[in-house]
Amino acid sequence: MAPLAPAGSASSDYFEEDDPAFLQALCEVKLPGDLSSSQAPSEPKHEQQLLPPPQSGLKRSRESDSDDEEDNPRARHSVLASVDDNEEKARYLQNHTYGASTFGNFGEYMTRKRAKLQIQNAEFDDGEGVDADGPPPSRIFHGLQIYINGYTTPSVQELRKLIVQHGGIFHAYLDKKSIVTHILTCSLTPAKSKEFQYMKVVRPEWLVESVNAGVLLPWQTYIFKVADRLEQTQGKRVAQRTLFDSTYDLDQRPKTPPAGRSQDSDIANVSSLSSHLSQLARPQTPTPPKSGPSSTPSTPDRTLYTTDPATPKEAKRVPGYAVHKSNPHARRAMQDPAWRAAHTSVAPDFIEGYYRNSRLHHLSTWKAELKNLVAEAQERADSGATLGGTGGDGAVVGVTGGTEEDLAVTKIMKENMGADAVSMRNAQLVMRSPSRKGKEKAERAVEVHNDETRIIMHCDFDSFFVSAGLVDRPHLKDKPVVVCHSQGTQGGQASTSEIASASYEARKFGIKSGMSLQQARKLCPQVITIPYEFQRYKQFSLQFYTILMTHADDLQAVSVDEALIDVTGSVRRIHTEISQSQNLSASPIDPAKQFAEAIRSQVRRATGCEVSIGIAHNIMLARVASRRAKPAGSFHILPADAQSILAPLDIDDLHGFGYAARQKAQEKLGATNLGELAQKSKVVLCDALGKGTGETLFKAIRGIDERKLESDKPRKSVSCDINYGIRFENNEQAETFIYQLAEEVARRLQGIDMVGRALVLKIMKRDPSAPVEAPKFMGHGLCETCTKQIQLVASGGRATNDYKVIGEHAWRLLKSFNFDPTELRGIGVQVHKLEKSGGTEIDQGQAVLPFKPVEVTKVQPKTDQAKPPVKQVHPPQINIEPPSSPVDAVDAVALREPSELQGQVPALDLPSFSQVDRSVFDALPEEIRKELESEYKRRSITPDPPPASPAKRVRFPSLKPTDVFPKVKISVKGTNVKRITQQLAPRSRSSISPKKTTLFRKREVPFKVTISEAEVKKLGFDTEVFAMLPKTIQREQVANARFKKSGKIGVTFGGPRRVLKPISRLLPRTRPKYVPPPPPQANFPAPPTLKQQAKAKGQKLYFSETDDVQKVIETWVHSFLEHPPNSKDVAFFAKYLVQCVDNARSTDSGLERAIAVTKWWLVLLRRHFGVWENADDLDMGELKRGGQWTSEGIGRAWWSAFRDVKGQMDAAARRKFGGCLSLR
């Protein structure tokens, strides 16, 4: 074909003018003459097709490819095939495919276009495949028909090439969706993503990586996912993204200062930058914080102080928190893989470190510990033991000052302390102290909740962390001090470290806990930071609680620095003390407040920290009071004052009502002030805030709180949440982490000796609008939170605290979310439905049959032969001991050690390879398949010895003289077989106790004994038959025969079986079958019937249906048209009707029927005697005339009969309904 090339090249349109090769060809080549010149203009394309100089071929392909991008051809295999064929067909193509399309013949045009494209594809295929020359062209994409949608990287051309070169078919058009197997795309419009929703839409990387790997990778891993939510217009989002990107750059550049710079200038620079940044950042935030207040001017949003809000709502309330600002440090740090491996959730000891440093974790753990302590102490008190070791600090309690009240308080304090108590009181104390708590508790339970004589104190440290930290930093007193992780200038001005506690001096500057250090510095540049001192907090907290414990009747641990105590008893005793010692016109000083002050000073002495105490008669008011009491004071809300104190407060000043409640109140009720809300009715409050909250608020406003102190609230759940530093790169990391988390949860469960039945997985996933790195360093940023729950089932349906089970469940849940692991920002595992783990000795639920696990024999490479076979657990015990004596030595068979043999005996043999169903085999998972394959391979090399070996030694299970039964490993895992076996046990005691039964276990054959054929014969068996027998039976028979031979009658081998067999038949009977109670039976009392003599003698007709009875009545009336009704008949009908009406004898449908019948009777009477219905008795005419009844007489008789019956019916009906029946 090469020499033809110049002929085709006559059309200069298809070559660039300055193509040197072309020009050269033009010059050098001798033109063939008229023929080609005449053809050339008409079929230029074809010519070109026939002559492929390398460059020109490429060029052309590129040209036509550019067409492909927009419009595409369909697969045309016929055409395609024809291209490869002989020249004659090619000539045909000249005329057809490459012929000019006539105007208006679009269909033809398209057909040709497609055909041409496929021709080009085919060219790719063989052209370049041959070019490569080395390996044969791979066909990994064989069978794939791919359509490429939109712009892709790599470009469509490259992809097309890839597809075609590797045996796939590329489609430029999608007009036949059923042909196309996959769609490649990098982006989809919403309409298209909907259109393609049932198709396999894949990212182009699939092909690229498949080619690189040399195999077709599973397309599922490359599924194209629509990046954004579809509702949004996508363009806008993209635009925003890029905007951020530019700010990232801005962030980053100055944040990496030149090394030489002094710190001051650095900070200055940074701060100026940060202000600059905040200006920059503001316009980008889609929800500028300003918009909130402007829409509801009356309620400025309460600012929220946290460094890492999770919802946009919260984020809106955090001042200076730019939702969409990425943390530059984090971004930088995350780029370093080493740092990443060491500091994010990927790090192996991440969880441990996290909990070591998490303040919240410490606090919650202590709280749990304290609660336990409280519960224990209470238990001790209830059981009569005195509180030991209280008041260990030995601080002398006393309020200086000589008033009687003070003395009384001191006295009681001392009594409570139990140490150095005034001797006089001792007797009383002893009497009171042990049973006090239990009794009073019981009393309280009965008492009306709103008992105004109760005294509840809310004791709360004043800025606990700070004041604890100041104890040995006296020089920092009266200075603005905060406690946070970040120390000194560490973290710089931009520290996102959260402030845990701020001193009162710092609070004056507006610093609040929850703020970031950065914000605090803005408010007060000279703020001093001190570190956490968890040990000290713990110590103080314990002291605090110890003191409270001594004085309280009841105590609720709220948190480490906060507790609610019930001191009703102590205060009451102070009262009596005062009234005893003093005249009754006691001074108006409040003993409760005195007592509180005493407690305060005691705590101060013990810890050096100030405590504030709020006193009231219920919890809610006590909390309000402690707010008033702060700092360093006490406050008593008397029941009478409650309303007036509450009135000016705001709804969120009440404990338990927060921002959300406040918003709702503002929106729906137009007020947040308690005084105003007090005007609203309960219904209104409930409508606005929901039933529970509304009711609580309604009561709270009125100073009512029915909650009791919860000193012994049982633990409901155990959880472990981490939402800091969660940055995974792939699913493996996430899985590992989940398991670590599960381990932590399991440890905690074990710590409190609990097992759980349900598991909740909480996932925080980066909000699509949030930046990859949250504004808080390594924080979670804006997130979508998802939770899922699953039943936690260990084997046997038990509750569990096994980390493996927990991890498995949690991971399964996480997988079911199908989240991108890189998007995860927080993971929490919570186990609830807790139970004491000790109590579950007897297994609940379904027993598990402990099938022997399949031991897959591993092929050992030859080099490993020296290695001993995998050691099997030696069968541990013989459970069944036959009463047999040693067997003849003659019979002794070659015994082998069980352990030796076990390794060789595959538990489950494979069928021969020819028997394997090929299709099933192919459907097996790859691993298993490989394993089987290798196993078969091994066998084909070393064929198994046939069971009956040429040595005429038959393999038999051995029977050791001492154990008739083979050794059986009875380790029934996790299930209490005893329970079941006891039920299954035979009633009569057999000599062999099947106590530990082997029922549930496939009998192992731990001993393989080869028994010589001679012995088989000797024992009296036909060797051939014997060989055919199943192993178990062989064993039985041999044993049996040996027993017989040894002259012992003992147990025949059938013995145990005979015992067991009936059991299996008895099984249904012995099983504790739950016989359901018989279902209730409907009761349809037989309706009253109208009996009549039938025509046939002895038969009676019963009429109960309305129609029938009506017919009877009709016949009756008709037969008595000429006579007055017979009184017997009347009575007969009356009896029936009354029965129907009478509720005691009939249902209401009887009444219905009676009325229908009576109505019909009435109709009949009206029809025949209508005139007489309302006839007055006064103008009664002749009733009888000459022995004949007049019609009047008959009529009147009928009517009176009717009225009589109706009267009887009314009387009956009246008993149930009152009044009388209407026949209208």
Added chain:
Amino acid sequence: MDPDTPLSFNQTVRGITEFIEVATHTILYVRQVYPAEIFVRRKKYNTPVFQSRHPALNEYISGAVKAVADELMLVHGNVHKVVVVIKNNEDVALERFIFAMQNMIQVEAYNKETGYATFDASEHLIHSSTYSVEDAMTASVLGQYFRSFLIKLSMVESQLGQLGLGDDLSFAIVIELKDDKMPTVTHGKDPPPWIPATLDNTTTGTSEQAELHMLRAVDTGIINLSFAVQESEFKLNMEKSSTASSSGKGKERAV
């Protein structure tokens, strides 16, 4: 739940109370206790019914019916009747729509619910069944009965005539228990839902002249229900006096 298996006890109670609720709405519409505008037409038991749209009214009705249901469920057999009393503004009963109930069987608590299954130790299903009452009416049949109840109810005007009292009507829901029984159900600290009824509104207070129209009755075999309307003597007298004044009307009806 298969509508063709026999009813269980609780199903029956639920069915009856639901019907009472539906019927109450329709009564209020049919008897024009409230203006027709506040009702919407709906389909229930395959028949058009009218339901009030007034939330407070709906709440009252559903609350009362709920209380009825509680009485029926917990101490079944005590409730004898549920009566919707239409009364004038002086609290005098004009019409009493009576739902009379009769407990036919005693059902143990464990038998009331709708279904159960029995398993053996290894959780194989041995037996599964419902606590259907054997031979009792099926749900679908009961629904058809209720349909006929409602159709009768919607045509009751032809028997009772129009009340024509305009705004002076009101209604009450009354339960009548067996003698010497008290309503038992209280919810926590809420006051018990029931208060003693005006004697006039009760069966005992009904005069002998009151007329009872039995609309329909159904025997479910568990709780038999009948539905009747009783015109009080007061109403009948009122009508008589009005027919006396405007002659002819009463006669037409008497035919």
